Amino acid sequence: xxxxxxxxxxxxxxxxxxxxxSYWVMTSYDPLPPVxxxxxxxxxxxxxxxxxxxxxxxxxxxxxxxxxxxxxxDLGVGIVWLMPIHPIGxxxxxxxxxxxxxxxxxxxxxxxxxxxxDLKAFVRAxxxxxxxxxxxxxxxxxxxxxxxxxxxxxxYVRDWKGDYRxxxxxxxxxxxxxxxxxxxxxxxxxxxxxxxxREVDVDGFRCDxxxxxxxxxxxxxxxxxxxxxxxxxxAEWEARDLHAEAFDMTYAWHWNxxxxxxxVGQVDVNALYVYYSWNxxxxxxxxxxxxxxxxxxxxxWEGTEFEQFGEALEAAIVLSVISEGMPLIYNGQEAGNExxxxxxxxxxxxxxxxxxxxxxxxLFALKRxxxxxxxxxxGARMVNAPNNSxxxxxxxxxxNERDRVFAVFNFSDRPQTVTFHEALHHGxxxxxxxxxxxxFDSQTRLEIERWxxxxxxxx
Numbered sequence: 001x002x003x004x005x006x007x008x009x010x011x012x013x014x015x016x017x018x019x020x021x022s023y024w025v026m027t028s029y030d031p032l033p034p035v036x037x038x039x040x041x042x043x044x045x046x047x048x049x050x051x052x053x054x055x056x057x058x059x060x061x062x063x064x065x066x067x068x069x070x071x072x073x074d075l076g077v078g079i080v081w082l083m084p085i086h087p088i089g090x091x092x093x094x095x096x097x098x099x100x101x102x103x104x105x106x107x108x109x110x111x112x113x114x115x116x117x118d119l120k121a122f123v124r125a126x127x128x129x130x131x132x133x134x135x136x137x138x139x140x141x142x143x144x145x146x147x148x149x150x151x152x153x154x155x156y157v158r159d160w161k162g163d164y165r166x167x168x169x170x171x172x173x174x175x176x177x178x179x180x181x182x183x184x185x186x187x188x189x190x191x192x193x194x195x196x197x198r199e200v201d202v203d204g205f206r207c208d209x210x211x212x213x214x215x216x217x218x219x220x221x222x223x224x225x226x227x228x229x230x231x232x233x234x235a236e237w238e239a240r241d242l243h244a245e246a247f248d249m250t251y252a253w254h255w256n257x258x259x260x261x262x263x264v265g266q267v268d269v270n271a272l273y274v275y276y277s278w279n280x281x282x283x284x285x286x287x288x289x290x291x292x293x294x295x296x297x298x299x300x301w302e303g304t305e306f307e308q309f310g311e312a313l314e315a316a317i318v319l320s321v322i323s324e325g326m327p328l329i330y331n332g333q334e335a336g337n338e339x340x341x342x343x344x345x346x347x348x349x350x351x352x353x354x355x356x357x358x359x360x361x362x363l364f365a366l367k368r369x370x371x372x373x374x375x376x377x378x379g380a381r382m383v384n385a386p387n388n389s390x391x392x393x394x395x396x397x398x399x400n401e402r403d404r405v406f407a408v409f410n411f412s413d414r415p416q417t418v419t420f421h422e423a424l425h426h427g428x429x430x431x432x433x434x435x436x437x438x439x440f441d442s443q444t445r446l447e448i449e450r451w452x453x454x455x456x457x458x459x
Contacts, residue, residue, distance in 0.1 A: 034240075034284035037222060039248050040203075040230040042132060043288070044378040045368050046078030047321075048234075050330045052296055053083060053113050054097065055341050058348045062118040066125045073129045075334060075357070076364025079232065080126055081206050083296065084136040085109055085119060089143020092174045095344020100136070101208060102143040102174045106192040116200070123201050132203040134232055135196060139189050140212040141167055141175040148188075149176075155185045167212065180214050190221050197228045210235035210242060210250075218246035234290065240283050248376075249288035252325055254278070256292060259319065262411045263312035268391040269411050276382060279324060286377035291325035293317055294333055300343040305333060314359065315409050315453045321363040322407050322455060323396070324382050326375050334360055366432060370457065372403040386421045393448070397424050404458035406440070410448040418446040429456035 049072055057064035062085075072080065084100035087108045094102075097112065109116045126133045142148060144164065148155055157177040159165040164176040178185050196202050204225070210218065218235075222245060225231045235247040242250055258275050261267040279289060292298075293316050294305040302308065309316045320327045332341070336354030341347045367373045372380040380398040385406065387395045392412035398405050406425045410416045420440075429438045432455040440456075448454060 035243055035286045036245050039376055040232055043232050043248060043375060045374045046326065047076060047364050047367065048079040048081055048326055048328050049077040050081045050295060050328060051083065052331055055347050055349055056331050060346060062114040062122045066122045069125055069129055069131060073131060075361050076368060079132050079134060081134050082136060084138055085113060089145050089174060091144035094174050097344055099174055099344060101138050103138050104143045104146050120200055134204040134206055135202050136208060137193060137205040138208045140209050141177045144176055155179055155182055180217055186217050190224050193221055194224050194228060197225055197231060204232035206234040208236050211237035211239055215241055222246045243284055243287040249290050249326060252289040252291050259316045260308050263309045269394050270391055272394055288375045289325040290328050291320040292328035293320060294330040295328060296330060299330060299340055304338055304340060306338055311451045312411065315411065315451050317359060318363060318453050319409060321367055322373065322405065329360060370403045370405060372398040372400050372405050383424060385425045388419045389416050392416055393418050406456040408446060408448060408454045410450060410452045413450050415450055416448050418448060428459045430459055432457050
């Protein structure tokens, strides 16, 4: 029920005898902006690279990783995400070295990786190369022997027995949950995150299981961080409301799951239509979703990208870069790493030249230079280009006043002869991979091999 009060201004007028009374209607049909944060300018055409410091180099240190930064820049990476850099808990530790997501000191640096000065040097070197660095942050829980356990035992959630409680229903016995009903927990965690931005000059955070922590906490964190400098925030979660005031980007777990199921024959391309429909209608326009064929969780617990996608891997990689979203490389993908990296032990990547590295390099250059493929509202929406094999072939256009990309993916194990029903894609293009000039009109038929893909760029 709307509350009406006499006032001046925009009004609804009523007649009371001979007297006219104006009322202000205390409701509004004007839409509230769904995104009320500003993405840093440097994220507009960025790609993201995940470093598992323990496995990234033979030495497993920040100093050794720093030497690899020029290679990442040349690959076309824009944002470097470091997995947690804090000291790791020893109580209930998993494996020999433990999980980096079991944090013992939120202001400390894991000596396995080096010193605070080593980390600062890494950040400075990245900035000198035009790269940006975000830290993995674990707000939901800490190690059993975190300094907060002895200093503030009341900051933790308890189970029905009154004992400290790991996150329920998971096998995370090496951690215990913090209690975000307590203002002091929120203040401590916010101030710690601000410290890393102010003192170490990191450029934001990837926030572990972000949906397990209240959204209003993250909103506060973003406001406080922005007082220091513009930051980039990535949530390990899928939720529209996280984008309103806190996070620039969320995970696209659903995208990864759908493309995997297509690759193994469990679903067809209709499942991708569902994902892109939700992406366009349920999420705000000016946001980013992180698209990936691998990350540390996928690689360690579900299989390498080769296991997950098989013959569809290259098509999946190309789609992760060409469609709406920011593509991720997990370290080792560009070397064609075929191994599930150990999570609680040292297991350095075997670096070697590999065709997938060149594929990523070429695609990242296209994303950087083609404005239709940029991130968030800087880029263009995907528009379906209907074809005669809609359950096997995905085809779409992304275009703006300057650029146009027409992409076709045969997500099936049979060759397809594809025709298109509408004129959206008509025009002259260059095949991005072959360099061949191609013209599309109503008579064009496209022959595309099993698990094949084509990317055409407007001339």
